[in-house]
Amino acid sequence: MDQALQHLVNGTVLGGTYALLGIGLTLIFGVMRVVNFTHGELYAFGAYMVYALVSLLGINFYLSLLLAALLGAALGAAIELLLLRPLRRADIDSVMLVMIGAALVLQNAEMWGWGGVAKLVPSPFAGTPLVVGPISVMPLRIFVLLVACALLLGFWLLLDRTRAGTAMRATFQDAEAAALMGVRVGWVNTATFAIGSGLAAAAGALLGPVFMVSPTMGDLVGLKAFAIVILGGLGNLPGAAIGGFALGYIEEFGGGYVSTEYRDAFGFLLIILVLAIRPQGLVAPRERVG
Amino acid sequence: MLNRRTALLSGLAMPALLRTASAQSDGPIRIGMTQPLTGAVAASGNYVANGAKIAVEVLNRAGGVMGRPLELILEDNKSNPREAVAAAEKLVLRDRVPVLIGAWSSTFTLSIMPKLLEYRVPMVVETSSAERITTSGNPWVFRIAPTSAMEAAAFRELLGKFDPPIRRIDFLSVNNDFGRGATEKFSAALGGAGIAIGRSETMTPEATDLSAQLTALKQSDGDTVFLTTGVEQQTLMLRQAVEQRLGKRIVTTGGSFPDALLANPLPPGNASFHILFYAPWFPERAPYPQIAETYTAEWNRKGWEFAGLTEGFRGYDAVLTVAEAIRLAGRAEGEAIREALWRVDIHGVNGDIRFVKEGPAGRESGQNRPNVSIIRLAEGRTSLL
């Protein structure tokens, strides 16, 4: 039972950042119909920015997190303006190929620029865990979970309560109708991609100090982000949040009780099952398939 | 000179063609080396390559071998077995090197090994730990790195240094040859010494969150966890073990050292133990202090990362070994160097280097017996156990 409680806590912490990743990816797909292969690389980018700001420039930890997320959003906006805007009329496969090309460039630039040695990012939090009964957790992880939840809430408020959010939701539902109603779809796309990328970079910036920062950290995470959005249904925002937490628990409990070897495989096995049985995702049938 | 066309067509005559080509030149003597200089395990590969570079410099300053300077030709295997084969073929077929050093990971070394038989070129293996490398009957392989079984046997001799003593052990290993091999051999060696064997958990090389493994290990009543993986996962595991209150002694195997914990130490009260083949903090305690001090001084003079010394010595010792074999052979030619490798008996950073026979009779590979030391790391400071 103690072990189960500990797994529950670990899974929740893991799931929070997975949810951030998933929301960003599914938002971009929902609004722009773009499968974003650079998502994992933006995650790594956020982590490297925190490393550069904190360890190399000596900037305050919290400020660095904010800056890393903003820089990620800026990089996302640049990708959208440079690569995606000229391809707005292109078919989905061409766009995917371009995004794979962009991911190759980003990943190898990270490897080239930062070298293969993984970096540790110091944080202002204590190195000793908080202990409550049988459960122990690092203060840094609690902070990460809180920030992730705050970002999710803030994102929801942005979509639900602001004009920009309304324009985004309108484009989400029907881009052409939104354009007819006067929504400037081009800028909605740029904003969407920037926000999605910013969320990925934020996830990387938050997890960088928890783990280590390495150039290949984005690979597996990028693939897992796909697993998360498929679990929740592509383009389904609440689904992505639920999918994120679900994957966190699946990996944690699967790893703890079934097999640590297959821990990273659970997500992918689940996707194949989901797609074979219920292609529209587990959460809500909103997206038409095919 | 052979008729090139018939040589190629018959296929069988190919080694003859190679031999004539590689024996002729009288410029520098070429030594081929392949290491993972880029990709997932690039950090360690570059350390080993750096060690080899300074060995070549030191030897050339002393006049080279047989009056000819040595030239190290370094080829990246990009942390990938397919590229390891391509790199070896490039070194042998294009650069015509008579001897190879490589290839860091067991998988890369194993993938090159059939090519050694094919081209009749010996290879000095500097890092790979898999048993199969020297037991599969490839007479072109000479390993100076210890196998997991040797490391475990050497560790067993040092058991008495632990206080409180080790009574029951668990394992956390990376899911590959290196990790699984260490689990198996340490279980056998320590089980034979009356130590109880508990759980054995694995992780993928990419895994960053080890909470599930650690939570599982915590349920075991062992007192010591043997950790076998690369430097990065060592660091991650040691940090997360504090978080999950693992409360056990942790011993890392394999000879690498989580140097990131020197600058960012674990909180007070957490110590870890590391089996190393060279402890750069204490060169004076090495078997041959003068050699170790030369190596360490040259490395530091280059301004390379201090932590790399723990792995760079492999490249240094490999070049010393190859140079001695060329000197004994009297010519830079594959078959002669292979013969001569059996007669090598020199002092390296790690200690004596000489090969004993392993594997099926008639096709034995060479294996060197290494020295190990155990380093205790606590609060960013190291001490020799």
Place this chain on the structure above:
Amino acid sequence: MSAVPGWCFVAAMAALPLVLPDLYLLSVLTSAGIFIIGAISLNLLLGYTGQLSLGHAAFFGLGAYASALASLGFDIGIGFGLRLTLPPQPVWIGFLAAIAVAGGFGWLLGRLAFRVRGAYFVIITICFAQVLRMVALNWVELTQGPMALIGLSPFSLWLPGQGVVELYAKNQTYWLVLGVAVLCFLVVRQIVHSRVGRALVALRENETLARSVGIRVTHYLVIATVVSAGIAGAAGSLFAHNVRIVDPDVFLFIYTVTMVIMVITGGKGTLWGPVVGGLIFGLLPDLLRGAAPPEAQWIAYGVAMILLVMFLPRGIVPAIAALMPARRPGRGATASPVSQEAP
């Protein structure tokens, strides 16, 4: 285009080991040739059905494992105390096994994945390869997991008068790969020019229309996937016995990306596209060896991929074909790629 230039090219490639006896060049061309076969098979899916299948490394890897396991033999438990045992087989049986196993999984993936289209299809194919990689990593009893299958025998051929000979020599392996590549090329050309090929192009151009005129879309897609997977499996088998080691990394996404770049660069939906693209990207890494670090090379590949999709979406071969003076006035530019291309 008539068949003459194509056969001249094949003849020139076949004569290469005699004219230019550079063993290193041959070994580079051999491994490039293996990936060209992979690219030819991917082109059938990517170019002719228009389905962006990004799990192609799965078939390649399945072929490599099937061939390696058949030639090494295995003895595994399959539950209920039963054991499945296979004594070591000759390499050519492994080669056939590779085609059969990869083709079988092609059928499975086809049935599974073609229920969905677009983004879902792409993601399901990526995950397929990932799952297989995890299985290869963890089913240690069968695959040796990360320890890899080693000690594979080289290819052997039965030659008249000489019996079974092992192909150790570089030139022999080279000719074998060239022969298999030509065979695969001809198979794909046959399919493209058959009823199946026309149906595939019809549904690539307009699936709804193709359905409405009664083309059994899924049926033809599955056929294409099975053939494509089978050829990729053959390439995987050649790969296994050439490198003589198989490890779970053959399932990595980057191998698929390599084949995709070859097809896109050369020209998807053209018969010669994968050959041209495969030669370029098969030889570049070795030409640039030492000149540029692999990261810089991959950055260049990524940039090339972006620029090609944006500015030369049909690839090099159609672009060159368009530059050439039209041999058959009245067809040229407007003809579909299928009718333009024949060796």
